[in-house]
Amino acid sequence: MRVLDDLDELASLTGEELGTSEWLEIDQGRVNAFADATGDHQWIHVDVERAAAGPFGGTIAHGYLTLSLIPYLGSQVFYLETAGAKLNYGVNKVRFPSPLRVGSRIRSRVVLGEVTDVPAGRQLTFRHTVEIEGHDKPACVAETVVLLLE
Template identity: 40%
Template sequence: MTTGISAAAPGSGAVASRFADLAALAAMVGRPLGVSAWQEIGQARVDSFAAVTGDGQWIHIDPARAARGPYGGPIAHGLLLASLMPGPVVELLAVDGIDLVLNAGLERLTFPAPVLVGERVRVRAELASFTWRVRGAADVTVEACVEVQQRPAVGCSALLRLVLRPRSAPRRRDSRP
């Protein structure tokens, strides 16, 4: 059973945890879960996010105009940064026997510093709370942030509320997790 941080795929830059069961995860409250691999925030990603969300502000999608703006270039949407957190957090919550992780909400979502297009970011996570639910499931809260490489900055931070459900949990017929 692994309950601490261990190296992820060689060369990926990621550090992740693997847990034998939910009880092992529960023992990690207040401790780091790990960090994701670095990924670049490219203009194509920002443009695609703008197209999907309808947020076509020049500060995001017009590199020439943004170069003359307050940050010297285009910046990522704050909500784009927030959308980068759930995937890596679920990977960092690797628990044997869990087949479903549901997003239950975000709390205290902030964007402390802009992230320029072309910068590299990663997600850092810590288990903030763990509560057992009925049928062997658990509610967890993860404190996560999007760190910017090459400068001491956080582009986004939030508390992610998740529900982890084991394979053996009976399925509900109503809409509640």
């Protein structure tokens, strides 16, 4: 894991790949728990029998489940060791280019985007590409924004 602790050095890392997380298997239990938490019980996610005959040959993870795993996967790649508070400020762009079949393994490849001075401190963007093992297209591509307060 890479520790980012020098605010002045951050700008020089713009565009640099910070690393890749470990693989994480997406199982049906995780998908069902997410369905329960969000109330999204669409059959394509939770009905194993019906989904087997569906367009993907099995159940798929919710796109927002994949997105919600980015902080966990990213924490395996880098840690911001700064004095002030760190806030998840938002997401600029999100796409789900490929369905994520239950039983697949994913990992996140992280690139530091922009580092911008703002009145409250620094704003960082990170580009996450959530890869599916053995697939050309990723499950999710997202640009997240972190605000570092002074």
